[in-house]
Amino acid sequence: MxxxxxxxxxxxxxxxxxxxxxxxxxxxxxxxxxxxxxxxxxxxxxxxxxxxxxxxxxxxxxxxxxxxxxxxxxxxxxxxIGRTYQVPQPFGQLTAFENVLTAASFGGGRRGQDAADHAASILDRTGLSKRSDMPAGALPLLDRKRLELARALALSPxxxxxxxxxxxxxxxxxxxxxxxxxxxxxxxxxxxxxxxxxxxxxxxxxxxxxxxxxxxxxxxxxxxxxxxxxxxxxxxxxxxxxxxx
Amino acid sequence: MTRASISSPKPALVAAAAALSTICLALAPFVVREGDLRLMIEIFAVFTFAQSWNFLAGYVGLMSFGQQLFIGLGAYFVFLISGKAGINPFLLLPLSFVFCAAFAAVCAPFVFRLRDAYFAISIWVIAEVVRMFISQKDWLGSVSGLPLVATRGMDRTVVANTTFYFVAALALISVFGLYALSRSRMGLALAAVRDNEGSAAAVGINVWWTRFFGFVLGSGLAGIAGATYYMSVFHVEPGGAFDPNWMVIMLFIVIIGGVGTIEGPIIGTTIYFLFRAWFAGTGNLYLMLLGAAAVVTMLVAPKGIWGVLRSRLGFELFGTRRLGPTNHRSSP
Missing domain, CATH: 3.40.50.300 (P-loop containing nucleotide triphosphate hydrolases)
Structure with missing residues (x-):
């Protein structure tokens, strides 16, 4: 290997x-x-x-x-390959959930309900569930750092x-x-x-x-x-x- | 396993609105007087112009100051081909979309190398070049333009009604099609590229092709709307078709109403035509009033009238948000 x-x-x-x-x-x-x-x-x-x-x-x-x-x-x-940014680079107008959904849908190669469920479970794991419908641009720093990690993980890298x-x-x-x-x-x-x-x-x-x-x-x-x-x-x-x- | 919903709560409401407005528009030519029908054609065409620019600026993240390029190109395409080849211009309307989309596709590799203000102005420059080219060619009618000869033998009412149906369809598409697109997978990719292209690539989105798709679609839409509009006035000349004033009107409508929303340009178009009706006699003062209204809106409400209303009322008709796992059950 x-x-x-x-x-x-x-x-x-x-x-x-x-x-x-x-x-x-x-x-x-x-x-x-x-x-x-x-x-x-x-x-x-x-x-x-x-x-x-x-x-x-x-x-x-x-x-x-x-x-x-x-x-x-x-x-x-x-x-x-999944990456996070040193200075968080969220999709500011999209919600936290949509940010993660993007990763699950494209790099992660998932579709429809599967992508949504995967994104939701990643938000759970990274402690962002309560913020899922907030615009990512409005999140505090720790949550934006978490979102970086969540988005990278949603790729299933x-x-x-x-x-x-x-x-x-x-x-x-x-x-x-x-x-x-x-x-x-x-x-x-x-x-x-x-x-x-x-x-x-x-x-x-x-x-x-x-x-x-x-x-x-x-x-x-x-x-x-x-x-x-x-x-x-x-x-x-x-x-x-x-x-x- | 956490379940999530990817639908916002009101797609059924939007579907009902789509059905209702389609029925109303289908019946309009039977109940509306001819003069009013002509005004409606203009309103729907201008609305579609505005929506095409709103799509590029607010959904694709491409700020162009040259959207009049495609209005003029679409019109010239239909006038020229129908005149020379004797083809029914209504059959050419869908092809004007294809022609303008193809023109945008050819421009894309060049203009995409430019960023922000440079990109915005580059399309304007192309519009001016095309305008001057047409002005110097006799076979394109030079400065005096081309008349629409292909509809001369047709019944006036049939021509007016068919033009109306085309432009009404465009207006419906630019509302409900945009709604469907922004809720789709492609809509998600467009929003990601608009918000942050580096991150978009990092989540596996092909940034260049996504932007290309948006640019070609927005340009084609402006093109077919331009062609339809000029068919209702039976004559096209380069000074009018490629007039930067079209751009000013689009900017006014979208900025006043709210960029990046579907509702915004509906409000903006309504205000624009009301303004025009009230201040039509004031000449240049009317243009200054338009400009002043846009400036005040930008200062007081950068997200436009709909942006303010949405946050005040907590309501939107065309909700395109995909809701996450916690809130989708409690939403109204």
């Missing part, structure tokens, strides 16, 4: 700025890979390459062994890409999301980019640390956080070592 996601020597630069430099990593079913790095390290660009928003200039992306490097974003979604889903939330809110993600982890593969390192450490099996688009460390969360190179680039940033391990 090939891994769910295999990134093979991905490179991308914007002019002089290198956002990915021969990056390789892989994730298996039931596993969570954390990608950490300081601001501007290239985390979101890596994500956009995986999701298909930008193209890799060299290297390959394999989803369940099939090459998706040149596939458009909506095609990758239909092949099983094989690979879930989480982009700083814990950012901007209170400690208690982070814990709610971490529990939710831990609960769904056995059913798919996850790549989670996060600035809030203790949140990702609680769920991730492996962590890759990047800086200027280059991999500087890889291993278990505890090992990566203790790595001298990682400590170095995080100087000045708050490093929550106590929460690791």
């Amino acid at each position: 090939p891994p769910v996601l295999q990134a093979d020597r991905l490179s991308r630069r914007f002019g002089q700025i290198v956002v990915a430099d021969e990056l390789s990593f892989s994730v298996d079913h039931g596993q969570c890979l954390g990608i950490i790095g300081p601001n501007g390290a290239g985390k979101t660009s890596v994500f956009n390459m995986l999701a298909g928003v930008i193209r890799a200039q060299s290297g390959h992306i394999l989803l369940n062994g099939a090459d998706v490097t040149t596939k458009a974003q909506h095609e990758r979604t239909r092949l099983g 094989r690979l879930l890409l989480l982009d700083e889903i814990a950012g901007g939330l209170t400690e208690a809110e982070v814990n709610v999301l971490v529990d939710l993600i831990a609960a769904i982890k056995p059913t798919l593969a996850i790549v989670w980019i996060e600035h809030v390192t203790h949140a990702v450490s609680a769920v991730a099996d492996n962590v890759v640390a990047i800086n200027f688009g280059k991999k500087i460390a890889e291993g278990t969360p505890a090992a990566v956080m203790a790595d001298a190179a990682v400590q170095e680039v995080y100087m000045g940033a708050v490093m929550d070592v106590a929460a690791v391990g």
Whole structure:
């Protein structure tokens, strides 16, 4: 069985700025890979390459062994890649339910009542049932973050890409999301980019640390956080070592 | 298992309204005087123009300032082909939809590269180019335009009634067809693309083709409505058919009534024709009053009259919301 996601020597630069430099990593079913790095390290660009928003200039992306490097974003979604946005991007005029229904109907490939029931059960799981008929643009931040997750889950993805889903939330809110993600982890593969390192450490099996688009460390969360190179680039940033391990 | 409803509570009411209005319009030519019938043709045509722009701006998310392009193209298509080939122009009306949709399809790869204001103006530019092209070609009637020769041998009443039935059908389609479309799977895709194209791609929607479908449909609708309207006045010339004033009227109706709603342009069209009747003698002052009314509406009620009424009354006739698992039972 090939891994769910295999990134093979991905490179991308914007002019002089290198956002990915021969990056390789892989994730298996039931596993969570954390990608950490300081601001501007290239985390979101890596994500956009995986999701298909930008193209890799060299290297390959394999989803369940099939090459998706040149596939458009909506095609990758239909092949099983679901993503959330760091800054929530809901369909603002649609309700929370309609937002999730959209994902169930298109990427999720469901029709009619099946799509509606699936969307409803996802809203239940993500704690959004009470808000289901509210316009998504009017939801508070935690609920918009939940909606990002709900919409991605409604795709029934094989690979879930989480982009700083814990950012901007209170400690208690982070814990709610971490529990939710831990609960769904056995059913798919996850790549989670996060600035809030203790949140990702609680769920991730492996962590890759990047800086200027280059991999500087890889291993278990505890090992990566203790790595001298990682400590170095995080100087000045708050490093929550106590929460690791 | 949580059950959810994908229907809003009032489809039966809408179906009843559709049946009733269809019957009324079918009987109209038998009870309405000829002059009033002509006014009704104009009202329904202008309403369909407005609905076509409302569809593009409020449902597809494409703000165009050149919708008059398709009004003129549709009219010229029918006038030219019926005149040269001697084909019954009523048979050509459905084809004017196809012609304008095809024209939009050819433009799409170019204009879709432009965004927002640039897109809006690009269609206007195309409209001006087409207007000037027609103005310089004798075989297209140049600046003095083309008369509708193909209906000269026909019975006047038959022509008037058939034109009325066409335009009434267009008005019905632009209400109930839009209602059906926005509740469909395609409607969901259009709404998603309108609200956030990045997220739309992320949930598996092909953004380009969805937008293309909307653009082609909205352009075709304006085209067939334009063709039908000019058949009721028997003459088309480039200055009038491609007049940016059409765009001003559409903007007025949709903004006053409420963009992105089905009810809004119905209210907007009513207000527009009332304004026109009351201030017809005031010349240019009437255009300034239209503009002032639109500005005031934008400032006081950005969602238009229907937007305000809807939130005040908590009621909408054409509810297109798909209700989720919790509320669908308690809704009236």
